[in-house]
Amino acid sequence: MQFLKRFGLILLWVAAPLAAFAAANKNDPYLLVLRGAGNIVLVVASVLIVIVLLRRGRWRSTAGKLLVMLWCLPPLLMSAAHVRFELRKHDVLAASPAEARQLGPHFMVGYSSFPEIARLAEQGLIGGVYVTRHNIRGRTVEALRAEIAALQDKRRAAGLPPLVVAADQEGGIVGHLAPPLTKVPALATLAGLAPDHQQEKAEEFGRIHGRELAGLGVNLNLAPVLDLKPPPRRNRLDFHTLIGQRAIATDPAVVSTIASAYVRGLEESGVGATLKHFPGIGRVHDDTHHFSANLDTPVTELEATDWLPFRQVLSHSRSALMVGHVTLTAVDPDRAVSHSKRVVQGILRDTWSYQGVVMTDDLVMGAIYQNDVCKAVVEAINAGVDLLLVAYDGVQFYRVFACALDGSRRGKLDAAMLRASEARLERGFPGAQTRAVSLSRRPLETTRTAPRAPAKGG
Template identity: 85%
Template sequence: MQFLRRTGLVLLWLAAPLLAFAAANKNDPYLVPLRGAGNIALVAASIMIVILLLRRGRWRTIAGKLLVMFWCLPPVLMSAAHLKYELRKNEVLGASAAEARQLGPHFMVGYSSFPEVARLARLGLIGGIYVTRHNIRGRTVEALRAEIEALQDVRRAAGLPPLVVAADQEGGIVGHLAPPLTKVPALATLAGLAPDEQQAKAEEFGRIHGRELAGLGVNLNLAPVLDLKPPQRRNRLDFHTLIGQRAIATDPSVVSTIASAYVRGLEESGVGATLKHFPGIGRVRTDTHHFSANLDTPVRELETTDWLPFREVLSHSRSALMVGHVTLTAVDPDRATSHSKRVVDGIIRETWGYQGMVMTDDLVMGAIYQNDVCKAVVEAINAGVDMLLVAYDGAQFYRVFACALEGSRQGGLDAAMLHASAARLERGFPTEQARAASGAIHLVETSPSRTGGSPARGETRIRSR
């Protein structure tokens, strides 16, 4: 019995700092499972343990007093974290109409609470929403469709442009709305077919996704994946990127053929495609959901391999381009592509001439969020990124938007970049209104880029009509 009591006491000493840490960081994305009922359970457990320690007379000794104080910390730290969150939220919700008009269109947010996201939509603090499995779990397609329509009604009533409504339906292991939507095989399953069959099947997959997403009210699909399939197994700790299962093929021409056909099928229903994850993560072994990652391949080699599918599909579609949180060390060794002006403005805009919508991968991913997220947000906007995605944990929107708000108020945002981005978004939203005003993308001759050097002979640029 004495041994059990001592063991229990040791466990209490070990558990106290862990729970205190969890309480102080209750709003961290890694602790999403503790939100709501988990937070209540943590506070209730702390209070019960304090009462138990007091009844056992632990307060009489110095060590006992310290232990009781440790177990008093979780409720206090959780209250402080919640207060900080509410203050930041109120700051964002209190942004002026001018600030909302300037910054709001550049943010896309995932959500769990309809009233909360409806308020953001009405105030113009967001330009898009991201729907995923928790938005459809336990519900009918009709219920989610009505919810999306209601949000678009909120926008119309407020005199604001329609929301971009995005989903993540790649096929295969990534189909966050399937079921109840149709579960389509991965595009990689088509790589072994003859070219004609590849195109026919891929276009069919695109039509299925496009028809069902458009019927739901979704107008942008975060697909297809254009990263080249890695020739070797990735890091054993890669639990989320799993690009080996999501990439189409190792051959750029096969990727281009299949992806182009898929995008055609998708666009037939008025749903836009998103090509991802530039500059490519097939060669990267680190999972950017959790860690920073470097792509050390020379640009000349990437241009003739990994980047061929991106340029080919962009040249024949209205697709958006998603930039990932991989650092292209040959161009900008100090920051990830998602907030690198040398890459976004230098390569994508200037060298390639692409003037469509560029969006970030989820800013809640560890490669960005665990570093200086405020610096990344400001740099992304100044780099010419059009849409900043906050998908996995929508509650982080307030932190991310507050970063942009602070940057704006301190004069840290590039007005010319914001103006150019606003123009791109206005003509590039994949909605009925925007489709009527926007055309396809075509290739034109290039000129030397601002970032130095002349393009190779025969190189082309991609531009929106």
């Protein structure tokens, strides 16, 4: 019994700083699972532990006093973190109409709370929304379609342009709205087919995605993946990117053929495509969801290999382009491509003459969020990035937008870049002008499975 008491006391000493850390960082995306009920449990547990320690006379010893004070910290630190969040949120929501008009169109946000995202949409503080599995879990397709239509109605009533509505339907392991939408095989399953059959099936997959997304009210698909498939075995801490399962092929020509046909299928339905993840992450050994990552390959080699599919598909489509959080060391060793002017303006705009929409990968990813996110936001805007994506944890929008707001108020944002970006967003992609508002009321076919293509070599 004495052993159990000592063991319990040791656990309290170990758990106290962990609880305090979790409380102080309650709004961190890594602690998303603790939000809501988790935070309440932490506070209640802390209070109960303090009461038990006091009732057992721990306050009489110096060590006991320290332990009691440690367990008093979580509620206090959580309250302080909540106050900081609310103050930042208040500052964002209090942005002037001119500030909202200047900055809002450049943000695309994932959400869980409809009233909250509706307020951001009505005030013009965002230009787009991102819908994913939690937006449809436990709900009907009709409910999500009506929700998207309601957001567009609110925009129209406020005299604002329609929202860009994006989803992540690549096929294979990434199909965040399937089910209930059709579960389409990965485009990589087409790589072993004859070229004509590759195009036929890829275009069919694009039409399936395009038709169903347009029927839901989605007008931008964050697909296809144009990264070259990496070798089967490599030394990589890859928890979430899983590019080996998502990339189409190792051959740039095969990637170009399949991706071009898929994009045609999407665009026929009025849904825009997003080519990702420039500059290519097939060669990268770290997962940017959690770590900074370098791409050390010379530009001449990338132009001859990894970048061929990007240039090929961009040359005959109106696709958007997603830039990743990888540092292209040969061009800009000091910052990731997602906020590098040398890459976005120097390569994409000037060298490639690409004047379409450039968007970042999710800014909540560790490669950006765990570093100087405010610097990255300001630099991304000044580099000519058009859309800044906050997808995984939508409440981080307030932090990210506050960075842009502070940059604007301090005169750190390039007004000419913002104007040029606004023009690009107005031109947009297929469906960008109407943003599929009328399509959002179209009947939707759901819960079926597309015909599976034979795997490569099969």
